[in-house]
Structure formats: C-alpha cells, structure tokens
Amino acid sequence: METQPAPRKTHFSDYLKPQQVVFDLKSKDKVEAVEELLDVLAKQKLIDNKKLLLTRIIDRENLVSTAIGSGVALPHARVDSGGEIVVAVGRSEKGIDFDAHDGQKVHLIILVVWNPSLPGLFNHLFAGLARFLIRAENRGRILAAKDKAELYAILSEIEFKFVHEEKIVSRAILLKKLQEIELKKKKGTKDQQKELQKHAAMIREELDRDLVSRFDRLMERYGFAVADAVDGVCQGCNINISTQMYSVLEGSNDIYVCENCGKYLVSAKKKKK
Numbered sequence: 435m436e437t438q439p440a441p442r443k444t445h446f447s448d449y450l451k452p453q454q455v456v457f458d459l460k461s462k463d464k465v466e467a468v469e470e471l472l473d474v475l476a477k478q479k480l481i482d483n484k485k486l487l488l489t490r491i492i493d494r495e496n497l498v499s500t501a502i503g504s505g506v507a508l509p510h511a512r513v514d515s516g517g518e519i520v521v522a523v524g525r526s527e528k529g530i531d532f533d534a535h536d537g538q539k540v541h542l543i544i545l546v547v548w549n550p551s552l553p554g555l556f557n558h559l560f561a562g563l564a565r566f567l568i569r570a571e572n573r574g575r576i577l578a579a580k581d582k583a584e585l586y587a588i589l590s591e592i593e594f595k596f597v598h599e600e601k602i603v604s605r606a607i608l609l610k611k612l613q614e615i616e617l618k619k620k621k622g623t624k625d626q627q628k629e630l631q632k633h634a635a636m637i638r639e640e641l642d643r644d645l646v647s648r649f650d651r652l653m654e655r656y657g658f659a660v661a662d663a664v665d666g667v668c669q670g671c672n673i674n675i676s677t678q679m680y681s682v683l684e685g686s687n688d689i690y691v692c693e694n695c696g697k698y699l700v701s702a703k704k705k706k707k
C-alpha cells in the first residue's frame with residue numbers, strides 16, 4: 435500500500451467518466467434515484483457494496499437533506515470503496531423531491547462516495563461543485579443539454595481550485611443541525627446519546643476541520659455556537675448586524691461570523707409581526 439497521499443485532481447472529469455452519467459433518471463423518488471446511480475457505479479465495478487452504500491446515503495439524507503437548493507442535490511457517504519472517491523451524476527427532467535429547504539424539486543443529483551482516509555477531499559469537491567452550480571446560467575445549461583455528450587461536456591468544465599480561504603458555502607443548515615444534536619445530547623438518555631453521537635459524527639466529518647474546532651470552542655464557552663440573524667439582529671448578542679452583511683446573509687445557506695460576538699451567524703426566517 436502506498437502511504438503518499440494521492441495528488442489532488444483539478445477537474446471534475448478526473449473523477450467522472452461518461453459512463454457514470456445518467457442523462458435522464460427513470461426514478462421518481464430519492465431512494466430510487468440514489469439506487470439507480472449506485473447501480474451505474476456497480477455496473478462499472480467502481481463499488482462492490484451497494485447495499486451498505488444505499489443505507490449510509492439514505493441515513494445521511496434523512497439527517498439533513500443534501501439538496502443545496504435551486505434543483506441540485508449532493509447525496510453522499512463516507513465509506514471505504516477501495517479507491518479515493520467515486521462519483522455518479524444523474525439528471526432528471528421531471529425533478530425529484532429531495533426535501534430541499536427551498537422546496538424545489540431536484541433536477542441534478544451528484545452522488546459522491548469517498549474514502550475515510552481522505553477527510554479534506556469531500557469539502558474540496560463540494561466547494562468546487564457549489565461554486566459552479568450556484569450560477570443560474572450553469573444550471574440552466576445542464577438542464578437544457580440535448581444529450582448525454584453535451585451534459586458531460588458541461589460537467590467536465592467544473593474545476594477544483596485550491597483556494598486556502600474558501601468561502602463556506604451552503605453549510606449553514608448542517609451547522610445548525612449539529613448544534614441541535616449537541617444540545618439534545620446533553621439531556622438525552624445513554625441510548626439516545628449514543629445515537630446522537632453517531633449523527634453528530636456524520637456531520638462533523640463533512641464540515642471543514644477549522645470550522646468544527648471553532649464550533650466546539652464556542653459551544654464550550656457560551657453553550658451555543660450558532661446564532662440566527664433575525665431582522666438584522668444577531669440573536670447571539672442582540673446587536674445589529676451591518677446592513678452590508680445582512681443583505682448577503684438574508685435567505686442564504688452560507689455561514690458568516692458575527693462581527694460583535696464571534697458566533698456563527700445563519701439566516702433565519704423573519705419574525706412574524
């Protein structure tokens with residue numbers, strides 16, 4: 435076995451071959467869709483533990499939906515599949531319900547299985563995909579693709595850059611869920627704690643390491659780490675957020691840091707007046 439870390443790849447096409455793309459998924463619900471994509475990977479002999487992967491992916495999906503909004507979902511599992519990372523992409527003309535926070539049906543599913551020995555890789559991949567897919571123009575092209583070759587050509591454009599300070603994208607819901615679990619854990623019975631610990635671990639391993647250690651420090655110090663931004667006010671310290679920050683934060687699933695109290699700030703629905 436080689437001990438050197440594998441060189442990081444820079445394009446989505448380094449991971450994705452045309453055989454791993456389904457132009458129009460037959461499935462009508464999310465479990466079927468995940469299974470359809472796993473079948474594609476099994477046929478290519480890229481995985482040999484389909485049943486386990488399906489269970490892991492659906493468990494993770496039930497914890498917090500991996501739909502990132504605007505019709506895109508990234509179901510995933512961290513399982514040793516032999517290789518470093520395995521991906522499959524499915525497009526759905528009709529759309530599939532993925533319990534997305536914006537209520538939209540999902541038209542693009544990118545399924546990712548990655549090796550536990552490479553913890554940073556998923557974040558890197560996720561950031562690259564999100565950066566590309568956040569642009570309506572790119573999503574529009576994917577949906578308008580006439581055939582598999584055109585779809586594959588568009589997906590091949592996705593680049594993974596190594597930016598040290600990556601913006602934390604689309605992880606606010608996940609971080610909030612982690613806090614909810616950690617708070618519940620304190621009050622739970624032993625059995626509940628064990629189950630919650632498992633859920634917390636699932637979330638922790640896919641969040642950036644610096645983000646998680648900062649989260650832990652805040653939890654220890656204040657008893658909570660994530661504060662809602664409501665009507666321009668940080669609920670962690672009751673101080674007004676700068677208008678500039680609030681305008682980018684509102685309605686977004688990104689994570690920001692309160693300039694006053696240092697807690698993580700996430701967008702919340704407006705208070706009813």
Ligand SMILES: [Zn+2]
Nearest residue numbers: 668671692695
């Ligand atoms: Zn604050």
